[in-house]
Amino acid sequence: MSALRLGTVLATGVLLGCLVYWGWPAKPARAASLKPDGERHAAPDFALKDADGKTVRLSDYKGKVVLLDFWATYCGPCKIEIPWFMDFERKHKDQGFSVLGVSMDDDGWDAVKPFVNDVGINYRIMVGNDSTADMFGGIEALPTTFLIDRDGKIAAVHVGLTSKSDFENAIEQLLQTPAHSAGGRGRVSLPAELVGAR
Amino acid sequence: MGACLCLPSLWAQGNQYLTAEASQKLVVKRGASAEAKIAVSVQPGFHVNSNTPSDAYLIPLKLTWVPDGALEPGAVVFPKPQLEKYEFSDKPLSVFTGDFELTAKFKAPASASHGPGIMLGKLRYQACNNNSCFPPKTVEVRLSYQVQ
Numbered sequence: 607m608s609a610l611r612l613g614t615v616l617a618t619g620v621l622l623g624c625l626v627y628w629g630w631p632a633k634p635a636r637a638a639s640l641k642p643d644g645e646r647h648a649a650p651d652f653a654l655k656d657a658d659g660k661t662v663r664l665s666d667y668k669g670k671v672v673l674l675d676f677w678a679t680y681c682g683p684c685k686i687e688i689p690w691f692m693d694f695e696r697k698h699k700d701q702g703f704s705v706l707g708v709s710m711d712d713d714g715w716d717a718v719k720p721f722v723n724d725v726g727i728n729y730r731i732m733v734g735n736d737s738t739a740d741m742f743g744g745i746e747a748l749p750t751t752f753l754i755d756r757d758g759k760i761a762a763v764h765v766g767l768t769s770k771s772d773f774e775n776a777i778e779q780l781l782q783t784p785a786h787s788a789g790g791r792g793r794v795s796l797p798a799e800l801v802g803a804r
Numbered sequence: 805m806g807a808c809l810c811l812p813s814l815w816a817q818g819n820q821y822l823t824a825e826a827s828q829k830l831v832v833k834r835g836a837s838a839e840a841k842i843a844v845s846v847q848p849g850f851h852v853n854s855n856t857p858s859d860a861y862l863i864p865l866k867l868t869w870v871p872d873g874a875l876e877p878g879a880v881v882f883p884k885p886q887l888e889k890y891e892f893s894d895k896p897l898s899v900f901t902g903d904f905e906l907t908a909k910f911k912a913p914a915s916a917s918h919g920p921g922i923m924l925g926k927l928r929y930q931a932c933n934n935n936s937c938f939p940p941k942t943v944e945v946r947l948s949y950q951v952q
Contacts, residue, residue, distance in 0.1 A: 678937065678939070679861045680861055680862050680863050680930055680937060680940070681932070681936075681937035682890065682892040682893050682897070682932060682937060683892040683932070683935050683936060683937060684937070685892070686892045710939060712939070712940060717861070721861060746819065746938060746939070747936035747937075747938060748936060748937050748938070748939075749936070765936065766935035766936040767891070767892055767935035767936070
């Protein structure tokens with residue numbers, strides 16, 4: 607082996623050693639529950655009324671990270687997660703983050719309003735229906751929670767009770783990622799019957 | 805979009821988490837009362853709220869009968885509920901799991917016609933497992949009877 611070649615091998619070894627010791631200059635690790643960018647699909651837009659009768663469209667939240675929670679007042683696991691979501695809303699609302707809750711209670715606002723008042727939920731709640739559920743793949747198990755990135759794409763789906771840290775890690779990761787495109791939401795046409803449902 | 809949204813649809817709208825059927829034909833004399841046993845079986849890993857749930861927001865197990873003009877439905881007797889602690893609840897919940905039996909009482913009026921008939925019952929329940937709950941559902945119970 608020539609001196610030049612020996613020098614090249616040694617230099618490469620030293621460089622590799624430094625990289626291993628100080629770490630690869632790589633992108634930050636993706637939260638375990640988040641899909642890679644290329645596997646994300648646009649979240650369906652919807653329009654539902656909130657407790658004040660105002661129409662809430664998912665497309666209104668373009669550019670924000672959204673935690674969309676399908677829940678019900680009779681759902682025990684949902685009641686574990688709701689205080690976490692209130693905490694996330696408080697902590698991250700100024701960073702471009704919102705929680706939206708869609709109740710799937712058959713009794714609509716008669717069941718939902720007292721619960722929302724009892725618990726003091728600090729984020730927007732709407733009452734959904736079968737059409738809303740169908741748009742998101744036919745939701746049956748509650749809670750089902752979607753994390754939507756700033757581009758309006760579904761970055762994660764959690765079915766059933768999930769750990770608070772999983773949500774927290776994923777939200778923080780999504781908040782650090784800027785939107786890639788000018789348009790994200792609103793690409794799916796809105797079925798008229800969803801407006802003012804119940 | 806379908807690929808990323810398929811997970812929730814694993815729980816199709818038509819899924820039932822319990823079965824219920826009348827254990828045997830009910831035979832009742834005119835002017836008399838009789839009891840029918842309804843065998844209920846909750847899928848393993850699931851529970852349903854009892855008829856007296858622990859929380860006002862929970863949906864109770866409820867059996868109702870569609871009047872057919874022949875038999876008069878009476879009280880439904882439920883077994884003693886189990887008090888079970890789940891990961892998602894601070895306190896034990898009043899539930900039913902596994903196999904149990906309901907007793908449905910009926911009376912045949914003195915004016916009832918002799919002969920066979922079928923009473924249609926509707927058992928409404930709301931099921932959960934350890935980390936998810938499912939919208940309330942109703943199963944039909946068909947009870948064959950004979951008025952003597």
